Amino acid sequence: MSIFNSSKLLFLLMLILGTLISISSNSWPATWMGLEINLMSFIPLMSSKENMMSTEAAMKYFIIQALASSMLLTLIILNMIIPTSDETIMNSIISLTLLLKMGAAPFHMWFPSVMEGLSWLNCFLLMTWQKLAPFVILSYLSVNQTIMLTIMILSIIIGSIGGLNQTSTRKIMAYSSINHIGWMLMGLMMSENIWLIYFSIYSILSATILLMLNNLSSQHSNQIPFSWNSPTGKFLISINLLSLGGLPPFLGFLPKWLIIQNSFYSQTSFTVLVMILCTLITLFYYIRLVMTSFLIDSPSLKWNYSFKINNFMLISLLTSISLLTLPLYPMMF
Numbered sequence: 001m002s003i004f005n006s007s008k009l010l011f012l013l014m015l016i017l018g019t020l021i022s023i024s025s026n027s028w029p030a031t032w033m034g035l036e037i038n039l040m041s042f043i044p045l046m047s048s049k050e051n052m053m054s055t056e057a058a059m060k061y062f063i064i065q066a067l068a069s070s071m072l073l074t075l076i077i078l079n080m081i082i083p084t085s086d087e088t089i090m091n092s093i094i095s096l097t098l099l100l101k102m103g104a105a106p107f108h109m110w111f112p113s114v115m116e117g118l119s120w121l122n123c124f125l126l127m128t129w130q131k132l133a134p135f136v137i138l139s140y141l142s143v144n145q146t147i148m149l150t151i152m153i154l155s156i157i158i159g160s161i162g163g164l165n166q167t168s169t170r171k172i173m174a175y176s177s178i179n180h181i182g183w184m185l186m187g188l189m190m191s192e193n194i195w196l197i198y199f200s201i202y203s204i205l206s207a208t209i210l211l212m213l214n215n216l217s218s219q220h221s222n223q224i225p226f227s228w229n230s231p232t233g234k235f236l237i238s239i240n241l242l243s244l245g246g247l248p249p250f251l252g253f254l255p256k257w258l259i260i261q262n263s264f265y266s267q268t269s270f271t272v273l274v275m276i277l278c279t280l281i282t283l284f285y286y287i288r289l290v291m292t293s294f295l296i297d298s299p300s301l302k303w304n305y306s307f308k309i310n311n312f313m314l315i316s317l318l319t320s321i322s323l324l325t326l327p328l329y330p331m332m333f
Contacts, residue, residue: 007044008044008045011041011042011044011045012041012045014037014040014041015038015041015042015045015125015129016129017037017041018034018035018036018037018038018039018040018041018133019034019038019129019132019133020034021033021034021037022034022035022038022133022136022137023132023133023136023137028076028079028080029076031137032069032072032073032076034133035069035072035101035133036069038130038133039062039065039066039069042061042125042126042130043058043061043062045122045125046058046061046117046118046122048119050119051117051118051119053116053117054117054118054119055117056117057113057114057115057116057117057118058117060110060113060114060117061110061114064100064101064110064114065101067100068097068098068100068101069097069101071097071100072094072097072098075090075093075094075097076094087142088142088143088144089144091141091142091143092143092144092147094141095138095141095143095147095148096147098134098137098138099134099138099151101130101134102130102131102134102135102181103131103177103178103181104151104154104155104178104181104182104185105151105154105155105157105158105159105178105181105182106151106154106158108155108158108159108178111174111177111178112162112166112170112171112174112175114126115127115170115171115173115174116168116170116171116174118170120210120211120213120214121210121214123170123173123210124206124207124210127173127174127177127206127210128199128202128203128206128207131181131184131199132199135184135188135195135199138185138188139188139192139195145189148185148189149268149271151182151185152182152185152186152189152271152275153182153271153274153275154182155178155179155181155182155185156179156182156183156274156275156278156279157278158175158178159175159176159177159178159179159180159181159182159278159282160175160179160278160279160281160282161278161281162175162178163175163176163179163282163285164281164284164285166221166285167220167221167222168219168220168221169213169218169219169220169221169224170219172221172285172289173206173209173210173213176244176282176286177206179278179279179282180198180202182275183198183255183256183259183275183279184198184199184202186259186263186268186271186272186275187255187258187259189266190259190262190263190266191262194255194258194259194262197254197255197258198255198258198259201251201252201254201255202244202252202255204251204318204321204322205240205243205244205251205252205322206244207318208240208315208318208319208322209237209240209241209244211311211314211315211318212233212236212237212240212315215311221288221289221292222292224237224289224292224293234290234293234294236315236316236319237289237290237293238290238293238294239319239322239323240318240319240322241286241289241290242283242286242287242290243322243323244286245279245282245283245286245287246279246283247283248326249326249327250322250323250326251321251322251323251325251326252322253326254325254326256276256279259272260272260276
């Protein structure tokens with residue numbers, strides 16, 4: 001079922017509307033209502049006749065999100081009935097439900113299995129847009145710093161180590177997303193502007209990579225070298241994967257650079273050192289994908305050889321942004 005038919009477009013608009021209601025409301029019931037509209041709009045988008053696992057993924061996603069939403073509503077009602085003197089405690093408990101909704105560690109167990117059953121467009125929505133409302137609501141709360149640091153470090157460690165033994169491209173992207181959640185939480189603790197820069201760049205890089213993986217039609221990492229037997233395709237996917245891993249001089253290094261720079265002002269340099277070391281592990285399994293793509297050359301018939309990338313102009317534009325923006329950044333700012 002195409003995303004461009006009328007029912008899917010309606011649910012997509014409702015998905016966007018639900019998120020906008022959540023981030024722009026000034027009361028907890030309206031925030032909860034926006035999250036529920038967002039959830040109920042995403043479930044129909046997940047259904048697909050082409051993928052047999054989509055029903056299972058939709059059910060898992062619904063159960064987890066319904067659990068988080070019911071916990072959030074219960075806490076909101078309790079806070080209204082029995083107001084506490086210390087708002088930080090209640091806000092910290094509420095933040096745990098939001099972290100469950102976005103799939104941060106240690107509440108991440110549902111995230112890779114749900115990603116495995118989705119199309120690449122739905123994977124993109126789950127990795128980016130579905131995290132927007134919980135992150136913005138988190139920025140409104142005064143949360144205990146120790147809890148946030150613990151969640152952040154756990155997300156980065158689990159996101160980096162969890163992807164090492166994966167061959168499924170969707171699960172690799174899922175664990176990568178968990179790793180980036182930790183970095184975004186760190187950026188959110190420092191400044192909302194840094195988080196916004198990180199989230200925007202992460203969304204651009206994720207869109208580029210998922211577009212290319214959609215063209216490959218390969219479910220596992222060992223199929224990538226045989227899907228694109230072309231230097232152009234391998235060059236494009238390697239640049240974007242390395243950029244997503246945060247390797248300089250690509251665009252993906254810019255938000256990490258800002259966080260590392262600000263960590264010295266906020267006295268969290270040791271924490272960021274642990275984050276950098278874990279991100280090197282994430283970069284390892286990206287490089288593993290790139291190396292296998294370049295080293296393995298699949299046989300192809302000379303008289304039947306054709307190379308075509310769908311959305312080639314869009315992918316090339318996004319890749320050029322990833323390649324050229326970081327060197328221009330000091331000149332722009």
